[in-house]
Amino acid sequence: MSGTDRIVAEAAELVRTEGTALLERMLLIRRFEDAVQRLFQRGEVHGTTHLYSGQEAGAVGVCAALRPGDRAAGTYRGHGHALALGVDPQGLMDELLGRDTGVCGGRAGSMNVVDLEHGLVGCFGIVGGSIAAVTGVALAFQRRGIEHVAVAFFGEGTSNQAYFAECLNFAQVLRLPAVFVCENNRYMEFTPIEEVTAGDIVARAEALGVWTRTVDGMDVQAVHAGASEAVAHARAGEGPAFLQTLTYRFVGHSRSDPGAYRKPGELDEMRRRDPLAVERARLIEAGTADESELDELEGRVARRIDEVVERALAAPFPSADAGMREYKESGAA
Amino acid sequence: MAELEFRDAVRDALDEELARDEAVVFFGEDVARPGGVFAVTGGLQERHGSMRVFDTPISELAIAGAAFGAAISGLRPVIEIMFGDFLFLAMDSLANQAAKYWFVSREQASVPLVVRSAVGAGGRFGAIHSQMPVPWFQGIPGLKIVAPSTPRDAKALLKAAIRDENPVLFLEHKRLYALKGEPGDDGEVAQLGRANVVRTGSDLTIVSAMKGVHDVLAAAEQLATEGIDAEVVDLRTLRPLDRDTVLESVRRTNRLMVVEEGPRTGGWAGGVLADVTEDALEYLDDAWRLTTADAPIPYSPPLEDAFLPSAESIVASVHEHLNTRPVNSSA
Incomplete structure (x- = not known):
């Protein structure tokens, strides 16, 4: 099927914002990542993996500001981006376990997941790749006269990549409906970002005349509010928007990282600002839900992920020849 | 027209x-x-x-x-x-x-x-x-x-x-x-991955692409005056490569020369030689390539001209491999 045909197949299950919906989606991501960590340690998830734990408010807050038909691209830390867009946790877990039933049939793995039906252009394992893809998706939306926006998630380390400088300028001069979401979790892999970055990241976007906003990335409501503005700006044809979320990851950069570079006490301090706890406290304070209802919600999400894991472990692997034969017969170069 | x-x-x-x-x-x-x-x-x-x-x-x-x-x-x-x-x-x-x-x-x-x-x-x-x-x-x-x-x-x-x-x-x-x-037919669309035999011949097959095809054709005209009949294959698509057309030609001529504008190491000419060697070794009397040297391309006109394959260097290489002598050669 061509890209032209694919674009009409859009049925993204987008995040609702009312009630406990945002908390539930963040819980889903946290429990999913916990499970991925366990499965990695058991040797069921292969290669490497980068967890989104601690950063859930970013993807969930941003994706809640999107409409069906909008698209987003994630990074190698992309499970949260995928789940926030509505990608089926079963298809994603099956993919991570290399199963035939995975959303990409086990071809992609953790860092390269694509699910266009849910608006996921892809997760891009090379830093900055999401920015490039989204620049092009936004170009297609604009040139085809479609009022959709395309969102690129990327880390703060991406601000030192050629993609960042080239694509932000490209998008701004063409006034593309793109939203660039810089998830600033303070560390470029193992290195504090300030040690390798001159000046201010947001100022780089401002220098191009790009609309910018910085929000508390540990607060899903703050992210959602900022993202709604950013998306509205882009959708109105005013050009790209740049949203920085100040966030933190509770786990290492990747599987092999104990996080020894963290500043003393920093992890404990940020865990007290856990976006799940922040949102839970807000819901109770506002009387939207009580403790027992939220405990019940947490239990429900945990059971759902348990089921996902059980099914994924039972799912078939792709057959060694059929999997690649299908590709070769598909008309690929 | x-x-x-x-x-x-x-x-x-x-x-x-x-x-x-x-x-x-x-x-x-x-x-x-x-x-x-x-x-x-x-x-x-x-x-x-x-x-x-x-x-x-x-x-x-x-x-x-x-x-x-x-x-x-x-x-x-x-x-x-x-x-x-x-x-x-x-x-x-x-x-x-x-x-x-x-x-x-x-x-x-x-x-x-x-x-x-x-x-x-x-x-x-x-x-x-x-x-x-x-x-x-x-x-x-x-x-x-x-x-x-x-x-x-x-x-x-x-x-x-x-x-x-x-x-x-x-x-x-x-x-x-x-x-x-010459222009093609109105609205003509070619098929990717298909080579063309642009000159038929019986003594050897010379494969090239782009400008190299013209150098090879000029060389083939010269060789014809010297009694050597070269078949010329224009690959047109370098990936995927039309192995069948090359193999079919080599099975008739029993000799393969590949002319590539590009460094010898890692070039596509080596891939053509490998394909033919694997699939038609028994038909081969000789197989070789003429490429540029493994060096950056020089600027100065005499340096650049000498660096690139040309009709003259193709003719000379064919004579060397066929153990023939160019007409008018003083050697």
Whole structure:
């Protein structure tokens, strides 16, 4: 099927914002990542993996500001981006376990997941790749006269990549409906970002005349509010928007990282600002839900992920020849 | 019938495909209003509008990335990377994004994207504006590489490239832009991956592409006057390679020479030799290649001329391998 045909197949299950919906989606991501960590340690998830734990408010807050038909691209830390867009946790877990039933049939793995039906252009394992893809998706939306926006998630380390400088300028001069979401979790892999970055990241976007906003990335409501503005700006044809979320990851950069570079006490301090706890406290304070209802919600999400894991472990692997034969017969170069 | 100039063939193919399919867009550095530094794309913006034909910043990575993202979102972008040497700046998007997307997505979306680029030496552009980027790209599954030698092929193959669902690297040899030749039939679309036997012969098969085909044909004319009858194969597409046409020819002539403008190490000529050696060893009396040296391309005219394959060096190489003597040779 061509890209032209694919674009009409859009049925993204987008995040609702009312009630406990945002908390539930963040819980889903946290429990999913916990499970991925366990499965990695058991040797069921292969290669490497980068967890989104601690950063859930970013993807969930941003994706809640999107409409069906909008698209987003994630990074190698992309499970949260995928789940926030509505990608089926079963298809994603099956993919991570290399199963035939995975959303990409086990071809992609953790860092390269694509699910266009849910608006996921892809997760891009090379830093900055999401920015490039989204620049092009936004170009297609604009040139085809479609009022959709395309969102690129990327880390703060991406601000030192050629993609960042080239694509932000490209998008701004063409006034593309793109939203660039810089998830600033303070560390470029193992290195504090300030040690390798001159000046201010947001100022780089401002220098191009790009609309910018910085929000508390540990607060899903703050992210959602900022993202709604950013998306509205882009959708109105005013050009790209740049949203920085100040966030933190509770786990290492990747599987092999104990996080020894963290500043003393920093992890404990940020865990007290856990976006799940922040949102839970807000819901109770506002009387939207009580403790027992939220405990019940947490239990429900945990059971759902348990089921996902059980099914994924039972799912078939792709057959060694059929999997690649299908590709070769598909008309690929 | 009026002859068609190579650069006009490229422009006509773009013009016709832009007119045929509104999903086709074309962008690059100085391609729209200025009409391209090689005067190939003038008038396209006037005819098709600035929403579909437009100039970009000097940002090869962004151009390629934008083309990739657009190709998976309903457009069929054609981009120009001004010189083949600049393709290296766009490598991540071309190699890691465009070429792999159909595969990693399990065929959720194809990437109908064409990268046009001016390549090749002989224009005194020096080491970094004259290269042949084929070896960099031939090892990337998911990409096609088209390399026309005539105006007719340039048009028919570019139209085919634009209609192909895969990312296609379309190489235009700079020394061919002013070449005139017979136009094809109206609306002709070639098939990618098919070589042409452009001269029949019985003594050896000489395989080449792009400008090399013309050098080989000139050499074959000279060799004919000396009693050596060369068959000439124009590959037209370097990936995928039309092995069958080459093999069929070699089985008749029993000798294979491959002429490649590009360094010997890692070049496509080595791949042709390997394919033929694997599949038709018993038919082979001799197989060799004529390439450039493993050195950067020099600037100074006598240095550059000596560096590149030419009709003369092809003739000399054939004589050396056939143990024959050139006519008028004092040796």
